[in-house]
Amino acid sequence: MEISILTFIVLSLIYFIAAHVGLYKIFEKIGIEGWKALVPFYSTYIACKTIKKSWLWIITYYVPFLGFVVWMGIIVELMKLLGKTSFKEHFLGVVFAPIYLPYIGFKEDVKFIGYEEAAKYKKSTSREWTDAIVFAVVAATLIRGIYLEAFTIPTSSMEQKLLRGDFLFVNKLAYGARIPMTPIAVPFTHHSFPEWIPLVGGKKSFSEIISFPYTKLPEMGAIERNDCVVFNFPAGDTVALEAQDRVYDQLVRDMGRTQVWNKYTITYRPIDKRENYIKRCVGLPGDKIEIIDGVLKVNGETAYQDPGVQHRYIVHTKDYELSKKVLLDKKINYEFPVQEYMNPETGAINVVDFWRSKDKTIYNLTMTEEARKKLQQFPNVVNIEQIIDKQDSTTYADLSIFPNSNLYNWTVDNFGPLTIPKKGTTVELNEKTFPIYKVLITRYELNDLQVKDGKIFINGEETTSYTFKMNYYWMMGDNRNNSLDSRYWGFVPEDHIVGKAVFVWMSYSPHPEEGGFFSRIRWDRLFTKVH
Known part of the structure; x- marks a missing residue:
């Protein structure tokens, strides 16, 4: 209610x-x-x-x-x-x-x-x-x-700025604290009980018997371009409980809705109970964004790139192999080692290890520009070439890429141009723009949208345009080729914003090869500010 x-x-x-x-x-x-x-x-x-x-x-x-x-x-x-x-x-x-x-x-x-x-x-x-x-x-x-919440970085999508195993605090007052929309919940849980708790492990830990509409306290400041922002995952409203690491919409595209509903337990989560994500805000309301051969453009200008931003490279070597210890020392992410693909018949996720060739002379690595320059100096490194996902008009569109439509053959490295919706602005609705704004109009701004005989109806009225009710943002991970971000699921509505990452209070490496407990603490990262 x-x-x-x-x-x-x-x-x-x-x-x-x-x-x-x-x-x-x-x-x-x-x-x-x-x-x-x-x-x-x-x-x-x-x-x-x-x-x-x-x-x-x-x-x-x-x-x-x-x-x-x-x-x-x-x-x-x-x-x-x-x-x-x-x-x-x-x-x-x-x-x-x-x-x-x-x-x-x-x-x-x-x-x-x-x-x-x-x-x-x-x-x-x-x-x-x-x-x-x-x-x-x-x-x-x-x-x-309302004020401050602790978060953990579980993936490498923001490396090298934020690392797996970083524990950080998020300032919820920075952009105006959002009043809890689903206030009745078990303390210290987000949307589910921890799996290790008997009987209730993994089950819902909140009640929707009382809920509030989106409301926030006065903001201390607006979101600025390149802020590290925590937000609720927009595409996380519907979840397959047995496959929570998969986006539900993509599961349906891969398997078909009937098979997904037969195979998995499907649940709905309100806005403030969706998974928390952290990415860098690279696009503000009204900005025009475009990615050309891996280079981000904002309003026609090459966007600022944080020194920690990583790209994917093919490295050719000779004589002797690159060890994992060397790669770790140079802050080179060797954890882009696998590619997942779904068996369309069984729905099973299969994994292929492809971070290096069998003869150990070709490597698929993710690294910063600084790390690339260091690696280039290695005597056994012959060549380093950035991997660019090109657009190819002769192939089918990648439906995992926003706007998830056959009309757009965009890739993670060649994307757009696309204008980010701004509150109060109006956009024309036609066959080309419909896939971009369909989810925004229905799922985020809660309108009834139908297409009849080639005509568009919003809340029962025929229309050829739509005026946005909210501001939207474009979020991308610093680890550009290993980040599930806006390039896959689109815009982030303002009512999904949680807060601003402020500082790392603890950092613990997930790599056992780095030594024992104290050796794996990244002492140089403790109490460091997030930029």
Whole structure:
């Protein structure tokens, strides 16, 4: 059930007004004039003074969302002064404040017991732990949901800027914190329980009984070109649970919808529960992007390329082979070793190892320009040639490449030109543009789109154009030939943006050949800023 923001505000006002009616009577029981509980700001000051808490409590009370933690503390401390000390009573006072606070406020046998008597109450060890855990979970959930969240880099798609095994923090306030759209969820989970938990492992860990439309707090700044941005995977709305590393739409193209639904368990995920991705924003709303022989162009100009950007090369050698240790030392990604392909009859994913030839004289490597220059100096290296995925009008279109249509024979290295949608701008709809904007119009902006007798109808009305309701972005990985990014699934809507990657706090190599635990910690990357 989706609740509008206006409805949420009204319900919140009812909650706090009813709760403060209870506080009015509680203040009177303690010996404070009841009207003081109804005066904004002043009531917070009086409450904190009454429970003998510092100005830090008052300041934190007015920090969005974190203030709820202080509100919990104020209620609990005031209830202690009335002799209400059990966990059950505190739970009722916080969760059902509009009902329970007036109840004890108007109940005549509930009286102020005095500070000395209240101080005599000592919690048991189990109660101390319970209160501490509840407080920590609530505070951490609020911080994680609104302010700062930790992420792990699982793939090499952003190498060499971000490496597999990097642990980083993402600032959710940077572009305006998005209010949780699906707020009822098990703490510290994203969309599913960890696989190792008995009975519920891998199962959904959230409920859609209550949901909110896209709303965000005021932004600290806008997304800038080349920012490292975390966002919810746009094509992750529908997922095959047994093949979550595969894009559902591509599965359907490869196998057919009927076979996919017969073979896999299919589920839908709301926006904020889709997988988190991190890529570099290379295109802003209104930008025109194009890739020519692996070179990214933005608005007709060659785009800035971070020194960590990697491309794929064929390396020819002689005399002796290149060892994996040498490649690691030179920051050359030898983990582009396999190519996956699907057996159309069984749906099985088969893997072919092709990072080097059998005679160990030809290598397929991914590396930065700096690494390429270093490798070129090796005495056994004969030649290094960049692999470019050319457009070929004589072959069928690659349907894994956006816009996933036979009308466009684009590749990862030769793509576009394409203009990124901008809020308020209008685009013409015709046979050529329809594949580009179909998903945007229906899946992201929730319109009914139909084609009848060659005519386009949006929400039942015939049209030849469409005006965008949101801004969109173009995201690409720095590891250009080993990144599932916008070249495959298109635009990223603004309501999918999570935040900005700010710094790496820990980095641990996934390569066992680098040594033991401490040897695999990348000490030079600890607490480094993400650019």
